[in-house]
Amino acid sequence: MPELPEVETIRRELDKEIIGRKIKSVEILGSRSVRRHESPSEPVARLQGKKIVQVRRLGKYLLFDLDTKDILVIHLGMSGQLLRAKGTKEPVAEHTHVIITLSQGGQLRFLDPRTFGEMFVSDPAENARRIPTQLAHLGFDPLSDQIGWIRFAAMLSSRKTQLKALLMDQEFVAGIGNIYSDEILFASGLRYDRLSNSLSPQEARRLHRSMIELLNDAIQMHGSSLADDAYKDIYGESGEFQGQHRVYNREGLPCPRCKRKIMRTKLAGRSTFYCAHCQL
DNA sequence: CAGATGCCCTGGGCGC
DNA sequence: TGCGCCCAGGGCATCT
Known part of the structure; x- marks a missing residue:
């Protein structure tokens, strides 16, 4: 969770x-x-x-x-x-x-x-x-280990993996799971199945910036609690960031950017949400 | 190496 | 009401 x-x-x-x-x-x-x-x-x-x-x-x-x-x-x-x-x-x-x-x-x-x-x-x-x-197997932490975008871009191009799988790979970068990978990819305008070595420098930079900004924004709102309330903080309080989700768990709802329907698919057995128009 | 699948568990939601 | 599915923020082993 x-x-x-x-x-x-x-x-x-x-x-x-x-x-x-x-x-x-x-x-x-x-x-x-x-x-x-x-x-x-x-x-x-x-x-x-x-x-x-x-x-x-x-x-x-x-x-x-x-x-x-x-x-x-x-x-x-x-x-x-x-x-x-x-x-x-x-x-x-x-x-x-x-x-x-x-x-x-x-x-x-x-x-x-x-x-x-x-x-x-x-x-x-x-x-x-x-x-x-x-x-020891864990990759860098996106917030506490400040990896610059140039180095991040080099790491992306050294692999040939679908972006969502790479963001969720804890050996590549530690801390991102199913919710935030979808949200980060939407924020950066990239599709879940783009291969990591196909990104232009500008795209890699966008992904890098979106990753850091989105995680920080989510922390500001104390994280995301879904319908089952599995996530509570130490005081038993829910997070507030779920209200800011733009694609996760929003299949069929209008994309906040282009108003077309949010799509849902599976990647490695995990539900994946994206906008086919805004994410390329 | 990349990607998919199944498993470890309990519980909630939904269709019948 | 109840039963049987399917689904769920993760991670790991084991296939192709």
């Missing part, structure tokens, strides 16, 4: 709420969510009593840096939520898999009905960017 703007919204809220606080206890209710460990007691032991120094984001992953240099990594998958509970007595919602109790009161709860999300504690990352080895 959550893509870069939703994860960044959550990261900023966590920055305000939990930086400098200590993890008092960790309760694992659903072991499917805590992966990559031999036993559930191992991550618990590495978290309890540790201080959260800062919260970073790489693509769709949240990285909690601990004072031990260990890193708590959380990915929300399709239906994961991180919710702030004011006290320990708030009723525990269904599909709550992990409860992190903080020392000055309050909890952080990880919910995930579909259990595609995951959480694990990584060893200290010794590399320059302090990226856990498990995430």
